[in-house]
Amino acid sequence: MVNKERMVNEFIELVKTDSLSLQEKKMARLLKKKLEEMGLSVFDDGAGIKLGGNTGNLICNVEGTKKVPPILLMAHMDTVIPGIGKKPIVEGNIIKTDGTTILGGDDTAGIECIMEVLKVLKENKIEHGDIQVVFTIGEEKGLLGAKNLDYSKIYAKYGFVLDDGGDIGEVAVTAPSQNKIDVRVKGKAAHAGVEPEKGISAIKIASSAISEMTLGRIDDETTANIGIINGGQATNIVCDLVEIKAEARSRNQDKLNRQTAHMKECFDKAAIKYGGAVEFVSSLEYPSFNISSEDRIMTILERAANTCGLTFKPVPTGGGSDTNIINGKGIQAVDISVGMENVHSVNEQINIDNLVKAAEFLLAIIESIDN
Numbered sequence: 463m464v465n466k467e468r469m470v471n472e473f474i475e476l477v478k479t480d481s482l483s484l485q486e487k488k489m490a491r492l493l494k495k496k497l498e499e500m501g502l503s504v505f506d507d508g509a510g511i512k513l514g515g516n517t518g519n520l521i522c523n524v525e526g527t528k529k530v531p532p533i534l535l536m537a538h539m540d541t542v543i544p545g546i547g548k549k550p551i552v553e554g555n556i557i558k559t560d561g562t563t564i565l566g567g568d569d570t571a572g573i574e575c576i577m578e579v580l581k582v583l584k585e586n587k588i589e590h591g592d593i594q595v596v597f598t599i600g601e602e603k604g605l606l607g608a609k610n611l612d613y614s615k616i617y618a619k620y621g622f623v624l625d626d627g628g629d630i631g632e633v634a635v636t637a638p639s640q641n642k643i644d645v646r647v648k649g650k651a652a653h654a655g656v657e658p659e660k661g662i663s664a665i666k667i668a669s670s671a672i673s674e675m676t677l678g679r680i681d682d683e684t685t686a687n688i689g690i691i692n693g694g695q696a697t698n699i700v701c702d703l704v705e706i707k708a709e710a711r712s713r714n715q716d717k718l719n720r721q722t723a724h725m726k727e728c729f730d731k732a733a734i735k736y737g738g739a740v741e742f743v744s745s746l747e748y749p750s751f752n753i754s755s756e757d758r759i760m761t762i763l764e765r766a767a768n769t770c771g772l773t774f775k776p777v778p779t780g781g782g783s784d785t786n787i788i789n790g791k792g793i794q795a796v797d798i799s800v801g802m803e804n805v806h807s808v809n810e811q812i813n814i815d816n817l818v819k820a821a822e823f824l825l826a827i828i829e830s831i832d833n
């Protein structure tokens with residue numbers, strides 16, 4: 463029922479549509495027009511105004527023909543850079559670019575699966591429950607669209623986000639929460655040649671703290687990283703300020719708290735040792751989620767995979783996605799592989815058969831929803 467040629471043509475049309483984060487208007491217009499041509503009504507939730515973007519998230523409600531729990535299908539409209547003027551090339555079974563831009567299969571592949579499945583449902587008069595389609599903005603800039611989505615309009619019970627790589631049938635069912643950490647290490651400036659004794663080096667404090675810190679992979683569900691360090695003005699000035707951006711992630715909230723406290727403690731100790739000061743600010747970037755094997759959504763996914771001859775493989779992911787946010791809003795949701803490969807690079811590509819299989823899987827999921 464899934465039409466491969468139609469999918470490839472529309473995927474290419476979408477890829478050719480520029481859609482950088484918070485500049486998704488062209489893409490939103492195109493999708494709105496396509497959904498309206500299917501007889502569906504679409505609205506913009508206004509999130510773009512809050513975020514300084516040129517469009518909001520798109521919400522489209524597809525009325526069900528049978529009484530089963532309503533579901534949410536979600537994909538993001540924005541792509542990373544370099545993403546302007548993408549020229550998709552079909553080479554055998556692969557779609558890639560000319561190597562100067564990303565392909566944007568992340569997340570055009572997810573959008574295309576949803577678009578194709580909506581057509582298939584309609585033309586084959588397949589019975590289904592209420593479907594809420596949400597195309598988000600600003601995902602790549604920190605899940606901004608999902609965080610600012612108008613949840614008063616969302617009543618779905620289960621969510622299926624189509625925004626992952628891996629074999630088709632692979633589904634991310636658990637992901638960590640992330641703390642975003644901003645640190646300001648303060649020392650005292652002095653002439654480095656004339657009277658260095660009067661100075662306190664913020665660089666020395668920061669490096670001493672970081673050298674004592676446990677970072678990288680902490681355990682199988684926890685990671686931590688210092689990502690950015692800025693500081694210093696000249697070699698003849700004892701540096702009085704270092705600014706650091708870091709993160710910690712874990713699928714276990716206690717472990718996340720512990721790792722964050724450990725990082726703070728290392729900075730505090732070093733500041734005391736050298737007589738400086740530290741401002742340490744940690745904020746939750748997104749919450750974790752963890753679907754258990756007992757949850758109903760697992761049965762739905764497994765049954766759907768069996769129907770289309772796929773192996774259902776529930777997997778953990780170390781990344782954050784819109785899935786984290788909607789789980790945090792009380793909608794049980796998973797992130798499904800749509801076959802995107804080498805994302806966020808100019809070598810990004812997608813295998814056409816995988817794209818088709820992902821749409822078939824999504825169709826089977828919708829048909830597997832029951833009471």
Ligand SMILES: [Zn+2]
Pocket residue numbers: 538568569601625
């Ligand atoms: Zn993505």
